[in-house]
Amino acid sequence: DAMVIQNPRYQVTQFGKPVTLSCSQTLNHNVMYWYQQKSSQAPKLLFHYYDKDFNNEADTPDNFQSRRPNTSFCFLDIRSPGLGDAAMYLCATSGMRGGAVPETQYFGPGTRLLVL
Amino acid sequence: QKEVEQDPGPLSVPEGAIVSLNCTYSNSAFQYFMWYRQYSRKGPELLMYTYSSGNKEDGRFTAQVDKSSKYISLFIRDSQPSDSATYLCAMIDSGAGSYQLTFGKGTKLSVIP
Numbered sequence: 001d002a003m004v005i006q007n008p009r010y011q012v013t014q015f016g017k018p019v020t021l022s023c024s025q026t027l028n029h030n031v032m033y034w035y036q037q038k039s040s041q042a043p044k045l046l047f048h049y050y051d052k053d054f055n056n057e058a059d060t061p062d063n064f065q066s067r068r069p070n071t072s073f074c075f076l077d078i079r080s081p082g083l084g085d086a087a088m089y090l091c092a093t094s095g096m097r098g099g100a101v102p103e104t105q106y107f108g109p110g111t112r113l114l115v116l
Numbered sequence: 117q118k119e120v121e122q123d124p125g126p127l128s129v130p131e132g133a134i135v136s137l138n139c140t141y142s143n144s145a146f147q148y149f150m151w152y153r154q155y156s157r158k159g160p161e162l163l164m165y166t167y168s169s170g171n172k173e174d175g176r177f178t179a180q181v182d183k184s185s186k187y188i189s190l191f192i193r194d195s196q197p198s199d200s201a202t203y204l205c206a207m208i209d210s211g212a213g214s215y216q217l218t219f220g221k222g223t224k225l226s227v228i229p
Contacts, residue, residue: 004159040124042204042219043160090159104150105217107159 003027004108006091012114013081021076021111023091032074033105034066035090043090049074078113086115119143122205122220131229135192139205139220142186146207146218149181151190154202154222163203164190195227 005024013019023032031050035043047056049068063085065077078085088110095103122139129135137151148167152160164179166172166188172179180189188207192199202222209218 006159040221040224042120042221043217045216048216088157092159104162104165106162107152110157110159112157 004091004093004106006089006108006111008111009109010112010114012116013078014116015083016080019078019081019113021078021089021091021113023074023076023108024072025091025093025106026072027093027095027106028071029093029095029103029106030071031094031103032068033092033094034064034074034076035092036085037088037090037110046076081113081115083115086113088112119218120205120207120220123223124221126224126226128226128228129195131195131197131227133195133227135190135195135199135225135227137190137192137203137205137223137225139188140186141188141207143207143209143218144183144186145209146186147210148208149179149188150206150208150217151177151179152204152206153199154204156201160204197227197229200226 003026007022033048034046036046037043045057046060046064047066063079067075090110091108092105094105120141151164153163154160166179166181169181169183176193178191202224204222205220206217
């Protein structure tokens, strides 16, 4: 039944050690998003893909990269995690962009990242 | 001024109470309004999605939008302990062409048995 799946649910990494978080979806949605959410804060959009078209938010640090090898999968790579990157990372998907009514976003359960 | 303001709470109510959660916004281009529920250490789950001003009801939940006042509300009737969660309002400026969500910071709700 799971529609947006994130792995792992918890990730511990060391300061500066690259880490990859993964997201997969069974909804066949065109658009996939990565958000960062820190404690008691709203989710903050990092970037999104419309099909293979990558869209980076202006204030997303270069330390964060993403890959989308196919419709179902999307990865978030953090090249050199710092202590400030400890957060919940949420993946979301939505249907085709540009319709008369925006499709809502469906979120995965999140990956909680701890940086030691 | 942030685009979307939401009182973070925490809000604590007894079981069975009517809960009122609110957001105000400054961008008049916001046209679509959502409420998400987020349990601790889980992803947000969509509760309500509205477009026009007025009320939309779904079971115990009612979403209200007042575009003239730039104010949206979520009412929960007969609140249950299982409603204890953080409630996030979110909005879309469809005119921006990207359909990206702008979230409030969330209100943490506790329903006490």
